[in-house]
Amino acid sequence: MKGFPDWYRRRREKALELYEAGRPARYGPDLDLSSYEVCDRGPGLLKDLRQLSEEELRALRNVGLRDDELSRSGTYLQYDGSVAYLRLMEEVAPEGLVIHDLMTAVRKYPWLRRYWFRACPLSLDKYTAFVGAYETAGAFVWCREGVRVEYPVQACLFLGSKRAVQVPHNIIVLEPGSSLHVITGCVTSRACSRAAHVACTEIYVGEGAELTWTMIHSWRPDTHVRPRMGAIVEEGGKLMVNYVLLSPVRSIQLYPTVILLGRGARVGFRNLVLALGKSVVDVGSAVVFNAEGTRGEIMSRALVKDQADIRLRGKLWGRKPGVKGHLECRALVLSDGAKAHAYPNLRSDVEDAELTHEAAIGRIAEEELFYLMSRG
Numbered sequence: 203m204k205g206f207p208d209w210y211r212r213r214r215e216k217a218l219e220l221y222e223a224g225r226p227a228r229y230g231p232d233l234d235l236s237s238y239e240v241c242d243r244g245p246g247l248l249k250d251l252r253q254l255s256e257e258e259l260r261a262l263r264n265v266g267l268r269d270d271e272l273s274r275s276g277t278y279l280q281y282d283g284s285v286a287y288l289r290l291m292e293e294v295a296p297e298g299l300v301i302h303d304l305m306t307a308v309r310k311y312p313w314l315r316r317y318w319f320r321a322c323p324l325s326l327d328k329y330t331a332f333v334g335a336y337e338t339a340g341a342f343v344w345c346r347e348g349v350r351v352e353y354p355v356q357a358c359l360f361l362g363s364k365r366a367v368q369v370p371h372n373i374i375v376l377e378p379g380s381s382l383h384v385i386t387g388c389v390t391s392r393a394c395s396r397a398a399h400v401a402c403t404e405i406y407v408g409e410g411a412e413l414t415w416t417m418i419h420s421w422r423p424d425t426h427v428r429p430r431m432g433a434i435v436e437e438g439g440k441l442m443v444n445y446v447l448l449s450p451v452r453s454i455q456l457y458p459t460v461i462l463l464g465r466g467a468r469v470g471f472r473n474l475v476l477a478l479g480k481s482v483v484d485v486g487s488a489v490v491f492n493a494e495g496t497r498g499e500i501m502s503r504a505l506v507k508d509q510a511d512i513r514l515r516g517k518l519w520g521r522k523p524g525v526k527g528h529l530e531c532r533a534l535v536l537s538d539g540a541k542a543h544a545y546p547n548l549r550s551d552v553e554d555a556e557l558t559h560e561a562a563i564g565r566i567a568e569e570e571l572f573y574l575m576s577r578g
């Protein structure tokens with residue numbers, strides 16, 4: 203831990219204590235993380251993304267990465283446990299957009315102490331604590347006050363080692379009045395087997411700021427995935443979260459939680475999940491309405507095939523008057539061996555909260571199939 207501030211070393215020690223306490227996640231199958239080796243290295247720094255193999259580039263393109271970097275403000279690529287490529291496109295990125303790997307940012311910016319595991323508590327479960335204790339890298343994206351970024355930042359996490367666990371910690375900070383789109387792609391290589399990805403992403407949207415965060419996952423059928431995400435949105439801020447799962451996965455448990463902390467703050471979730479093979483998928487979203495006049499919407503869509511088992515969760519918690527939220531979960535079951543479950547959850551601590559939900563699981567009706575076929 204040479205070069206790191208004292209506060210950071212102390213908190214990593216605390217995180218290790220919490221991890222060793224072994225608090226399991228509330229949902230999803232439990233993992234024995236001691237059976238994996240923590241990825242702490244990678245291929246080293248690349249001068250150009252095209253130094254990667256064609257197979258690696260093809261996998262990264264499938265999750266949104268542009269290796270030509272056109273229409274991008276910056277690129278962060280983590281390969282296994284370290285940063286492989288980091289670039290700010292100065293010709294298109296405005297002054298005030300900052301991109302670092304998190305380990306550099308922690309040493310450079312003392313104020314990060316206020317954000318480290320604030321939106322996603324270390325004590326949440328053993329996976330969050332594991333990230334706090336063993337994080338090796340991660341993307342730090344900072345948009346300063348009033349800076350509006352036209353082109354997205356792309357942050358990609360590539361897992362290529364066998365029997366290894368990748369442990370990134372990402373922090374995104376938008377100061378008041380700023381706007382940004384971050385595209386995060388996570389992928390495993392064809393050669394990777396029996397691996398795991400345990401991560402944490404924290405998002406802080408300042409007053410009147412706007413962030414779109416798009417997360418695209420493409421895993422191997424024998425990969426276990428435990429990402430954690432928390433966000434805090436201040437007064438008048440807007441957060442849009444898009445999540446896409448494209449491939450079979452051994453198991454995944456993802457339950458991002460957003461706290462609307464300021465009056466008029468808004469959040470929208472769009473989850474699109476393709477559950478294939480023998481995947482065990484437990485995903486959902488939660489919104490905590492912690493200020494008056496806040497708005498939130500969760501929309502989840504899933505296609506379930508083969509022997510996949512999916513659970514769609516959603517929670518709206520109204521804690522202040524004058525809030526509105528809507529939750530919608532729909533799953534389409536396309537084979538006899540597939541299973542789908544929906545768990546909508548509404549909670550209100552006040553009278554003046556408008557919270558609604560709609561959930562549906564089923565197959566395509568014959569008349570709908572006939573209509574679709576008639577339309578080509």
